[in-house]
Amino acid sequence: MIKVKNEIVQCDFLVVGGGMGGLEAAIAAAGAGANVVIAEKHNTLRSGCGANGNDHFVCYIPERHGDDIELAVREVGNTLDGGPWVDVDMTRVLLRHTKEVVERWESYGINMRPTGKYVFEGHSLPGQQLYHLKFDGKKQKSCLTKAAKDAGAHIMNHLLINEILVKDGRVAGAIGVDVSEEEPEMVLFQCKAAILCAGLAMRLYPQQNPTYMFNIPGCPADVGSGHAMALRAGAKLVNIDIPNVHAGPKYFMRGGKGTWIGISSTIDGKPVTPYVVGKPSRATGDVTADVWPSVYFDKMMDGSGPVFMNCTDLDNEDVEYMRWAFESEGISSIFDYFDQRGIDIRKDMIEFGAYNSDLNNTGVEINERAESSLRGLYAAGNQVGNVRGNLAGAAVFGMIAGRSAAEYVKTVEHQEVSDLPVIAEKEKLFSAIWDREEGAHWKEPASTLQQIMNDYIPAMTPRTENLFRVGIKYLNDLKKLCHEEMVAENSHEFMRCLEVLDQIDIGEAVAVTGRHRKESRGRHQRLDYKFTDLTLNNKFMRVHKDADGTFHMEYRPRRMK
Amino acid sequence: MPPIINRKKCIACGYCAEICPVDCLKLDKKAKKLIVRYPDECWHCGACKTDCPQGAITMRYPLSHMMLAFPPDKEM
Structure with missing residues (x-):
């Protein structure tokens, strides 16, 4: 028989997944007085897609971008943080809150200005303003974990949530499993509200070397459990029929395509799109991989592939800058690989591939308060369907969910769950x-x-x-x-x-x-x-x-x- | 398979196993030894290497993860 924990864990607000969205939700809710538990399958210090860092945070800072937020909403809509599958009003909500998150993160010790001032680079189409703040996210998870604890949230690491419990049309609790010891233990939760922040659905599709299921760009622990729990609980999801495709180095699958300062090129070293004219720069890079990530597959299919990331025109300084940026983003293993195998990206291009769908930003539908269609259930981050923003989206809607939930839990009572x-x-x-x-x-x-x-x-x-x-x-x-x-x-x-x-x-x-x-x-x-x-x-x-x-x-x- | 533990430096504190984002490392408490229990589940993210207080971990990148390098063909 499975071991079952005697006591039911009781809290106002259960955070499912201690990634960027979950930690932000916990900080906001606990800061507003709610009794918060974070259940994290691994350890919030290094878990999920943000485990090792990030280096760009889409944001609107009026002092830099001007007072017209509508311009920002339109232009961010043309980046990987927008696109046709988001509600425009949600992008506006996102951008209204990014500045406060950036400033708060800085107060936690996250290095938002590695050069001393705000620097915006990459991910935008030529001719647009730049909205992606270049920062150093190496310590983002330890800083946010500390902030969550300081706010009063209780973190249960090595505890996965498997089911959201619903009673009388609203969230009443959850079923979890403690995996910290060799023998698993079933744990019941009673809560008034919960947020799903379980990330992407990695490992749903085979990737470029299917024998190695964990050779994938995003965190292999993120398998769409949040999507599945939302579905089983009766919440509404959107656009999960539409596959998304990602891109990056072939066979050594790693996210962070936008951090490469190079040109997506055919075998002769020539660009495959008109987005870059001349030498790529740190500021503009080549947005091809962002806006047409399947190019690496499509060109194979039409006979004009393969397509490579061509950094052969870079100088030493730019190469070293890339090395720093990869470290900030948590993908230092790419340069570690180059060093170990003697690859010089100023001589050789690196072939890129299109990565199979991982349900990024197709999932739970939320409103401007980060509520799902199920009362008491919130969602944020990569498992949300109608808003993007990636890291910034996770942070902002996590924060909004935490604030919303802290108000909501004051209005409802706990429900008995053990009889469900x-x-x-x-x-x-x-x-x-x-x-x-x-x-x-x-x-x-x-x-x-x-x-x-x-x-x-x-x-x-x-x-x-x-x-x-x-x-x-x-x-x-x-x-x-x-x-x-x-x-x-x-x-x-x-x-x-x-x-x-x-x-x-x-x-x-x-x-x-x-x-x-x-x-x-x-x-x-x-x-x-x-x-x-x-x-x-x-x-x-x-x-x-x-x-x-x-x-x-x-x-x-x-x-x- | 990765990561590679330098046994001379490792003090079996278990921190790497605690923070591994995919739970592929384990501390054998009885033998006081850190083991790479699920090497084919390693994400090669390097969290263990970065956080090891002893600097005892290096990464090895398996040939299943070979990167494909090719010089631009200037003749075309």
């Missing part, structure tokens, strides 16, 4: 996985899941009705087999088993919504519906799952103002 049927169901499932002596190691279904996603619910190649239909069937078959056969020898493997089940749930939702979208748009390309349905322009597809497991889809207008 889902607890007994989970205890049975957990015990089956834990008690089984022989069975399927988590990597078996994890690799099959990636294969099914790639073959039947693809992100990089065309989709069809038949592919979706069989893909949904196969995913459900796989889920059933996981329930019947998965086995774990210790808490680490137990955690991985639960991750696979979450991934299958979210994969199914991608398939169901993709099947519902009977047109081609962006990377959602259908061979059976090749046209773009103009009546769906600027429409977002919402999905939610009801208590009996039925999916419901609807289109709603994108908020354009």
Whole structure:
């Protein structure tokens, strides 16, 4: 039997995931007087996509960008922090709050001005103002962890949350698993509100060397569990049918494409887009990888690839600047690799590849208070669907969620959770996985899941009705087999088993919504519906799952103002 | 497989295992030894290397993660 913790952990506000959004939510809520617990699967000091740093923070600082926030909203909309899949009013909310976050982070000791003044670089189209603050995020997680503790938040590390408990239409608690010791322990939470900040859905699709599932750009611990929990709790998600594609070095998969000072080039060293004229600079770089990340795949398909990141025109100073910027961003392993293998990027170009979808910024739909459609449930960061902003988005909407939740929890009472049927169901499932002596190691279904996603619910190649239909069937078959056969020898493997089940749930939702979208748009390309349905322009597809497991889809207008 | 622990420097304090973002390191408390328990789950992020108080960790990048370098073809 799975061990179950005797006491129920009680708090006002449960933060699921101690990344950038989660820590900001905790700081804000605890600072406003709420009793806050952060549940983090690893350790908030080094967890999630911001584990080792960041080096750009999209922001609007009136002293620098002028008083016209509308110009900033429009121009940021043309960067990787905007795009067609965000509500414009949410970008405005984001930019209204970035300055205060930047200043507060500086007060925590995060180095927002490594050169002594605010410097903005990269990620913008030529001719636009620059909005991406170049900072040194190496210590961001330790600084925010300290700030959260100072504010009074209680951090439970090595504790994953697996289910949000809902009673009478609002959040009542959660089911967690303590994985700090060899034997996992089920832990129940009673809370008035919760925020999901569990990050991307990495490992859903195979990447460029599929044998090594952890050779991926974002943190491999982020597997879309927040998306899956939101779905199972009945909250609405948006646009999860639309695949996003990322880019970076091929075979050594690492994010941070925008930090390269180079030109995306064909084999002859010539640019593939008109975004850079002449030598690339620190200020403008080459925005190609940001705005057309699939270029590295598309050019392979049309016969004009491969495409390389060409830094051969850089001088030593720029190369050393890149080294510093990669360290700030937490991707120092790239230069460590160059050093170990004697690669000189002034002589050799580095081939780039398009990275398969990771559900970045397609997910939970939130409003300007960071509330989801489920009462008491908030979300922030990469698992949110209708606003981007990446790091800054996580921070700002985490902060807003914390403030909103602190007000909300004053208006409601705790609810009894121990009688909820889902607890007994989970205890049975957990015990089956834990008690089984022989069975399927988590990597078996994890690799099959990636294969099914790639073959039947693809992100990089065309989709069809038949592919979706069989893909949904196969995913459900796989889920059933996981329930019947998965086995774990210790808490680490137990955690991985639960991750696979979450991934299958979210994969199914991608398939169901993709099947519902009977047109081609962006990377959602259908061979059976090749046209773009103009009546769906600027429409977002919402999905939610009801208590009996039925999916419901609807289109709603994108908020354009 | 990465990371590589320098046994002469490592004092088995377990800090790297505590903060690893993917839980691939473990401290064997009985043997007082740090082990790379799940090497193929390493993200090569370098958090352990950066945070090791003894400077006992270096990274090795496996050949499954080979970067592809190519000189620009100026003749074309």
